[in-house]
Amino acid sequence: MEKKYFAESELIINEDGSIFHLHVKPEQLADKVILVGDPGRVDLVASHFDTKECAVESREFRTVTGTYKGKRITVISTGIGCDNIDIVMNEVDALANIDFETRHEKETLRSLEIVRIGTCGGLQLYTPAGTFVCSEYSIGFDGLLNFYAGRNAVCDLQMERALLNHLGWSGNMCQPAPYAIAADKELVERIAADDMVRGITVACGGFFGPQGRELRIPLTDPNQNEKLENFEYNGKHITNFEMESSALAGLARLMGHKATTVCMVIANRRIKKADTGYKSHIDDLIKEVLERL
Ligand code: R1P
Numbered sequence: 001m002e003k004k005y006f007a008e009s010e011l012i013i014n015e016d017g018s019i020f021h022l023h024v025k026p027e028q029l030a031d032k033v034i035l036v037g038d039p040g041r042v043d044l045v046a047s048h049f050d051t052k053e054c055a056v057e058s059r060e061f062r063t064v065t066g067t068y069k070g071k072r073i074t075v076i077s078t079g080i081g082c083d084n085i086d087i088v089m090n091e092v093d094a095l096a097n098i099d100f101e102t103r104h105e106k107e108t109l110r111s112l113e114i115v116r117i118g119t120c121g122g123l124q125l126y127t128p129a130g131t132f133v134c135s136e137y138s139i140g141f142d143g144l145l146n147f148y149a150g151r152n153a154v155c156d157l158q159m160e161r162a163l164l165n166h167l168g169w170s171g172n173m174c175q176p177a178p179y180a181i182a183a184d185k186e187l188v189e190r191i192a193a194d195d196m197v198r199g200i201t202v203a204c205g206g207f208f209g210p211q212g213r214e215l216r217i218p219l220t221d222p223n224q225n226e227k228l229e230n231f232e233y234n235g236k237h238i239t240n241f242e243m244e245s246s247a248l249a250g251l252a253r254l255m256g257h258k259a260t261t262v263c264m265v266i267a268n269r270r271i272k273k274a275d276t277g278y279k280s281h282i283d284d285l286i287k288e289v290l291e292r293l
């Protein structure tokens with residue numbers, strides 16, 4: 001069967017043969033990928049590499065490929081938000097699965113292992129600052145996956161309905177509709193092992209209002225967080241807020257890659273405590289992921 005062709009306007013390739021935003025070339029992408037939000041965290045991850053083959057930077061996207069104990073790994077910063085995950089995941093998938101010479105989908109597709117290492121807000125008493133949380137599921141409040149045709153086939157529609165009923169939202173609060181998506185089960189087992197909290201992560205299209213933080217402007221639903229905290233689905237609870245895991249899990253699933261997110265809690269919303277000195281402790285999470293990936 002004729003493989004799909006991608007025009008110049010759809011797949012933008014720079015003059016040096018690198019992909020438009022990331023500025024990475026196909027041969028520079030490893031099968032194991034770590035995504036981080038903060039560009040500064042890329043160098044923290046890469047500081048553990050035994051060898052480095054390339055370092056590329058463009059806007060908020062910093063990329064280093066190297067090896068850790070013989071494993072070839074690419075670490076990329078995404079900046080903040082699911083909109084950037086759309087860019088990074090589509091460009092990473094293009095690097096892996098599109099022939100840049102012919103602009104056709106490759107005959108043999110690569111499946112990548114992708115782990116996001118981030119920071120998050122904790123929503124339960126058992127997720128105080130310093131806790132490592134692995135996302136078994138993500139709820140996307142960002143709407144990104146709704147633009148992709150396979151969305152209903154990969155999402156847990158019953159969980160979405162249960163959450164909307166529980167929140168009692170209607171009208172503007174439902175636009176765009178939240179989507180519920182599972183992370184890759186085998187990757188969750190390997191990365192979370194038996195020492196990380198596993199839970200449902202809500203990925204928001206903002207840090208303040210969408211996460212129920214009220215500064216000067218009142219919120220539409222002041223009880224949102226209380227409702228999220230006591231939502232239960234098949235014995236599972238919502239553990240944390242961050243801003244990227246839903247788009248990552250959803251796009252990885254549609255593209256045939258394995259993905260999950262692990263985050264260190266830096267602020268607990270119930271206890272109302274934050275830890276701004278988290279940068280040294282997140283290195284412990286990075287070291288665990290490098291061992292387990
Ligand atoms: C908000 O402060 C940012 O921190 C979290 C959120 O998801 C958002 O990107 O993750 P990172 O620490 O990976 O950026």
Ligand code: URA
Nearest residue numbers: 119120121241242243
């Ligand atoms: N990142 C988030 O998105 N929320 C928090 O509360 C902390 C980190």
